[in-house]
Amino acid sequence: MSTTVGQLGERSLLRRLRERIPKGPGVAVGIGDDAAVVETASQVVVTTDTLVEGIHFRRDWGPPALLGRKAVSVNLSDVAAMGGAGRYATVTLCLPADLAVSFVDELYDGLLQRAAETGVSVVGGNLSATPGPLTLEVTLIGHAPRPLLRSGAHPGDRVLVTGDLGAAAAALHFFETGLRLSAEGRLIAEGRWPQGVREAIERCLSAQLDPDPPLGFGRALGEVEPGLVHAAMDLSDGLSGDLLALCEASEVAAWLDASAIPVDPAAARLEKEGGDNGFSLALHGGEDYQLLLAVPPAQVPALREQAGAWEVRLTDVGEFTPGPPGVSVKFGEALRRLKPRSHDHFALPQRERRQDPTREA
Amino acid sequence: MSTTVGQLGERSLLRRLRERIPKGPGVAVGIGDDAAVVETASQVVVTTDTLVEGIHFRRDWGPPALLGRKAVSVNLSDVAAMGGAGRYATVTLCLPADLAVSFVDELYDGLLQRAAETGVSVVGGNLSATPGPLTLEVTLIGHAPRPLLRSGAHPGDRVLVTGDLGAAAAALHFFETGLRLSAEGRLIAEGRWPQGVREAIERCLSAQLDPDPPLGFGRALGEVEPGLVHAAMDLSDGLSGDLLALCEASEVAAWLDASAIPVDPAAARLEKEGGDNGFSLALHGGEDYQLLLAVPPAQVPALREQAGAWEVRLTDVGEFTPGPPGVSVKFGEALRRLKPRSHDHFALPQRERRQDPTREA
Numbered sequence: 237m238s239t240t241v242g243q244l245g246e247r248s249l250l251r252r253l254r255e256r257i258p259k260g261p262g263v264a265v266g267i268g269d270d271a272a273v274v275e276t277a278s279q280v281v282v283t284t285d286t287l288v289e290g291i292h293f294r295r296d297w298g299p300p301a302l303l304g305r306k307a308v309s310v311n312l313s314d315v316a317a318m319g320g321a322g323r324y325a326t327v328t329l330c331l332p333a334d335l336a337v338s339f340v341d342e343l344y345d346g347l348l349q350r351a352a353e354t355g356v357s358v359v360g361g362n363l364s365a366t367p368g369p370l371t372l373e374v375t376l377i378g379h380a381p382r383p384l385l386r387s388g389a390h391p392g393d394r395v396l397v398t399g400d401l402g403a404a405a406a407a408l409h410f411f412e413t414g415l416r417l418s419a420e421g422r423l424i425a426e427g428r429w430p431q432g433v434r435e436a437i438e439r440c441l442s443a444q445l446d447p448d449p450p451l452g453f454g455r456a457l458g459e460v461e462p463g464l465v466h467a468a469m470d471l472s473d474g475l476s477g478d479l480l481a482l483c484e485a486s487e488v489a490a491w492l493d494a495s496a497i498p499v500d501p502a503a504a505r506l507e508k509e510g511g512d513n514g515f516s517l518a519l520h521g522g523e524d525y526q527l528l529l530a531v532p533p534a535q536v537p538a539l540r541e542q543a544g545a546w547e548v549r550l551t552d553v554g555e556f557t558p559g560p561p562g563v564s565v566k567f568g569e570a571l572r573r574l575k576p577r578s579h580d581h582f583a584l585p586q587r588e589r590r591q592d593p594t595r596e597a
Numbered sequence: 598m599s600t601t602v603g604q605l606g607e608r609s610l611l612r613r614l615r616e617r618i619p620k621g622p623g624v625a626v627g628i629g630d631d632a633a634v635v636e637t638a639s640q641v642v643v644t645t646d647t648l649v650e651g652i653h654f655r656r657d658w659g660p661p662a663l664l665g666r667k668a669v670s671v672n673l674s675d676v677a678a679m680g681g682a683g684r685y686a687t688v689t690l691c692l693p694a695d696l697a698v699s700f701v702d703e704l705y706d707g708l709l710q711r712a713a714e715t716g717v718s719v720v721g722g723n724l725s726a727t728p729g730p731l732t733l734e735v736t737l738i739g740h741a742p743r744p745l746l747r748s749g750a751h752p753g754d755r756v757l758v759t760g761d762l763g764a765a766a767a768a769l770h771f772f773e774t775g776l777r778l779s780a781e782g783r784l785i786a787e788g789r790w791p792q793g794v795r796e797a798i799e800r801c802l803s804a805q806l807d808p809d810p811p812l813g814f815g816r817a818l819g820e821v822e823p824g825l826v827h828a829a830m831d832l833s834d835g836l837s838g839d840l841l842a843l844c845e846a847s848e849v850a851a852w853l854d855a856s857a858i859p860v861d862p863a864a865a866r867l868e869k870e871g872g873d874n875g876f877s878l879a880l881h882g883g884e885d886y887q888l889l890l891a892v893p894p895a896q897v898p899a900l901r902e903q904a905g906a907w908e909v910r911l912t913d914v915g916e917f918t919p920g921p922p923g924v925s926v927k928f929g930e931a932l933r934r935l936k937p938r939s940h941d942h943f944a945l946p947q948r949e950r951r952q953d954p955t956r957e958a
Contacts, residue, residue, distance in 0.1 A: 264640065265744060268846065270678040270830050271644035271737075273744045276637050279625065282721055283632035284687045284736060290728040317631040326645045328734055360643055367651040368729015373689055375645060375736040376632075383626060383634045469631050485629065 241340060242333030242365075249337065250363055253344055260357025262323065272359035274324045274377070281380045283314040289369035297411050299419040300339045301346030302445040303372065308350040310472070311376035313449035313525040317470035319458020320380025321451070325351060327361035330371040343372075354451060380458045388467040389486035389530030395554035396529040396536070398450045398543070401475060402503035402514055405521025407444030409506070410437055417441040436502035443500070447525040453546035454527060464539055467530035474522040475553075476574050480563050482528060489559035492519075494567045498551045519565070530556055602701060603694030603726075610698065611724055614705055621718025623684065633720035635685045635738070642741045644675040650730035654806075659778040661700045662707030663806040664733065669711040671833070672737035674810035674886040678831035680819020681741025682812070686712060688722035691732040704733075715812060741819045749828040750847035750891030756915035757890040757897070759811045759904070762836060763864035763875055766882025768805030770867070771798055778802040797863035804861070808886040814907040815888060825900055828891035835883040836914075837935050841924050843889060850920035853880075855928045859912045880926070891917055 241249055259266040265273035287293055287307055295303075308325065315322045327347065331340065351358055356376070415437060416424040423429070423438050449470065457465050467486055471478050475497070483490050497518050504514035531539055536552065543550040554566075563574045602610055620627040626634035648654055648668055656664075669686065676683045688708065692701065712719055717737065776798060777785040784790070784799050810831065818826050828847055832839050836858070844851050858879050865875035892900055897913065904911040915927075924935045 265746060269744075269747050270675040271642040271681070271739075271741075271744075273640060273642050273679070273741065275639060276641050278636060278639065279634060280637050280641070280738075281632040281634050282685065282687060282736075282738065284689055284721060284723050286689050286691065286723050286725045286734075288691055288725050288727050288729075291726050314631040318634070320632070324643065326643060326736055328645055328647050330647065330649055330732060360645060362645050362647050362734075364647045364649050365652050366649050366729060366732070368649075368727060368732075371691060371727070371729075371732065373647075373723075373734055375643075375687055377641075377643065377738070378632075380632075380634065385626060386630050 238336040238338050240333060241331050241335050241337055244337050246363055246365070249340065256344060256348065257358045263357050263359055266359050267361070272324070272326070274359055276377070277379045281315055281318050281320045281378045281383065282375065283311055284373065284375040285310045285314065286371060286373045288371050294411065295370065296416065298417040298441065298445040300342035301349070301419065302417070304343040304345065304347030305350040305446050307372040307374045308347055308354070308356065309447050309449060310525065311374050312354055312356070312451055313447070313470040313472065315376055315378040315380070316449055316451045316454025317384070317468050317527055318380045319382060319384040319454060319468065320378045321455045322354060322356045322376045322378040324359045324377040325356050326375045327358055328364070328373040329361070330364045330366035332370060333365055335370060382458050382462065384457060384465055384468040386467055386469045386482050386485035389482060389488050389556045390466055390532070391488055391556055391558040392533065393466050393530040393556040394533055394536055394552050395479065395490055395492065395556060396531050396539070397471065397475065397498065397526055397551050397553055398453065398548050399524065399526040400498045400500035400549070401471070401524045401526065402517035402521050403440045403443035403500035404447065404523035405517040406440040406500070406503040406506050410441060415441065417445055433505070436505045439502040444523060447523065449525040450527060450546065450548045453543060453548040456542060456546060460542065463532070464535045465529050465531055469528050471524040471526045471528050472522065474520040475518065475528070476520050476563055478528055480561065482530065483561040483563060486530065486556070487561065488556045489562045490554055490556045491564040491566055491571065492554040494565050496551060496553045498549070599697040599699050601694060602692050602696050602698055605698050607724055607726070610701065614701070617705060617709065618719050624718050624720055627720050628722070633685070633687070635720055637738070638740045642676055642679050642681045642739045642744065643736065644672055645734065645736040646671045646675065647732060647734045649732050655772065656731065657777065658772050659802065659806040660780040661703035662710070662780065665704040665706065665708030666711040666807050668733040668735045669708055669715070669717065670808050670810060671886065672735050673715055673812055674808070674831040674833065676737055676739040676741070677810055677812045677815025678745070678829050678888055679741045680743060680745040680815060680829065681739045682816045683715060683717045683737045683739040685720045685738045686717050687736045688719055689725070689734040691725045691727035693731060694726055696731060743819050743823065745818060745826055745829040747828055747830045747843050747846035750843060750849050750917045751827055751893070752849055752917055752919040753894065754827050754891040754917040755894055755897055755913050756840065756851055756853065756917060757892050757900070758832065758836065758859065758887055758912050758914055759814065759909050760885065760887040761859045761861035761910070762832070762885045762887065763878035763882050764801045764804035764861035765808065765884035766878040767801040767861070767864040767867050767875070771802060776802065778806055794866070797866045800863040805884060808884065810886040811888060811907065811909045814904060814909040817903060817907065821903065824893070825896045826890050826892055830889050832885040832887045832889050833883060835881040836879065836889070837881050837924055839889055841922065843891065844922040844924060847891065847917070848922065849917045850923045851915055851917045852925040852927055852932065853915040855926050857912060857914045859910070
């Protein structure tokens with residue numbers, strides 16, 4: 237039997253974790269005092285995100301290290317969408333007493349590894365027991381030289397997205413059928429799978445468990461000339477819902493070209509394997525952690541150049557238009573208005589948000 | 598039946614809470630974008646604290662508004678112990694789907710009221726469903742002109758504490774016997790209680806549910822001449838454990854004078870009513886949210902003057918001494934070394950930490 241956090245105790249576990257946390261640049265007082273003291277610019281960006289077991293993840297989906305990485309990455313995605321970079325993080329873990337200490341160690345391995353990769357210093361946090369699910373919360377403090385907001389989209393701006401969409405949402409389907417990811421990033425599944433299918437599934441599971449937002453490109457957008465990008469947000473709740481949120485913040489409408497949406501090839505392939513509808517996953521799925529941008533048409537070529545320099549794929553998927561906030565999808569000549577629909581962990585089981593590609597209002 | 602958060606849905610609940618949050622001074626971008634953007638000094642203090650139902654509180658102990666107040670106050674206490682003031686807060690709520698929306702509204706009433714009282718702006722946060730207990734997490738960003746650390750105590754410094762100790766811990770005893778606090782701050786209990794006892798119990802329950810750390814005095818300590826206070830921390834886990842932590846950070850030992858420890862009169866009174874040992878509660882109880890200070894003897898009079906200006910009671914309870922980190926208690930001529938003992942939510946049920954006044958090593 238491995239030691240549990242209850243057996244080790246809060247104080248010992250704290251000490252164990254503290255000893256592993258390096259004191260990064262700009263950290264005047266790190267973990268171990270009443271509060272951390274850190275050097276900042278005169279303006280900081282702050283964001284916080286939470287992963288709750290049973291809501292956002294299941295412990296058996298993949299290795300604990302990826303859970304630690306994801307807790308950092310989802311916050312980095314928010315800061316990148318502001319045109320900024322993360323610098324300092326506080327980490328709160330609410331731990332069931334019967335959790336193995338080795339699980340916490342591995343989770344922290346991933347968390348610290350991801351922080352080191354991205355120039356983030358862990359400066360404080362909190363450990364608490366919980367009678368409920370394992371919960372991770374990271375608050376990230378960073379810097380954005382010129383913050384990109386959701387509220388700047390103009391009618392006529394193009395709707396652009398980075399990367400491919402739908403892979404992370406497709407993974408939920410695979411988890412439900414019992415597939416898992418090993419610590420080595422390999423598919424754990426019974427039976428023999430064709431190599432191409434295996435790789436597609438591994439890609440989806442990795443997208444869900446270890447998201448890789450375009451951090452460098454996001455940060456660069458905060459440094460380019462003003463006017464290149466009018467508005468930005470990260471895609472965390474699904475393109476349809478997030479675009480609606482951006483429309484609401486900017487008081488504009490938008491349409492998407494169904495044929496232009498960059499469905500992740502792995503997610504697209506699933507359809508043939510009897511999985512979900514790839515297009516629906518890309519439109520509504522969520523957890524893509526890519527960027528959604530409003531860009532004046534004349535600036536699109538310059539932005540493509542920027543994206544190219546960061547090896548980020550940029551796809552023009554539609555247009556912002558005048559009118560009350562709302563999102564439509566063009567299928568050839570037909571324009572269908574999407575009913576607002578979004579990730580709602582309170583109201584809907586996770587599966588329900590991935591059925592029809594469009595629902596007419 | 599009142600509406601539950603599951604019925605209302607995440608998006609509506611977010612909108613409902615957002616609309617109530619004022620945009621404070623220094624907030625360039627508040628709630629509603631990917632991240633908040635706030636103006637800061639070139640050095641900030643950061644702290645985070647969590648309240649988990651079933652571990653740190655029970656929902657039926659008192660009104661929801663006090664829970665919201667406490668989530669802010671416990672973080673303010675940490676910042677005050679650094680000699681600073683809080684300025685911006687992010688708030689994360691993990692909510693069971695069957696929680697009444699009115700509960701969240703009242704919790705937020707208290708939280709925003711406490712923030713307004715103390716000059717804190719809520720700038721962001723997160724809502725999540727949880728299959729487990731109600732969990733509140735606040736991260737506070739503030740400013741400390743000259744941070745007071747735990748690591749500065751010298752042998753020969755006096756051990757000083759603010760306020761009275763033990764009342765918050767005494768409340769746990771009363772909660773176990775079924776007593777509760779009303780929204781008006783009145784005792785809810787069957788039968789007739791002598792007025793003095795009723796008031797003592799109300800004082801204890803309030804200390805537990807609505808702690809009132811010496812924020813102004815703490816902030817002032819960060820502005821006084823260097824050398825007046827060598828080290829500071831807040832008393833959250835109990836005097837014995839916290840003093841040991843301060844000794845460890847400063848690499849000194851300390852003794853406490855048993856007869857000097859300021860046992861809260863209400864907690865002291867309980868002994869006569871068959872409750873807990875008041876001295877034990879003051880020594881080990883926890884959640885006092887007072888300040889523990891290391892002060893050179895020559896500076897004590899000047900510090901008393903400061904404390905007087907803030908109407909804060911300051912008590913000299915012992916001395917720091919050379920030697921390996923450890924805490925002893927003097928009972929008259931007898932010196933007993935305390936075994937390290939502290940609040941451990943993982944390892945011990947809450948009651949266990951309040952038995953003997955001292956345990957010899």
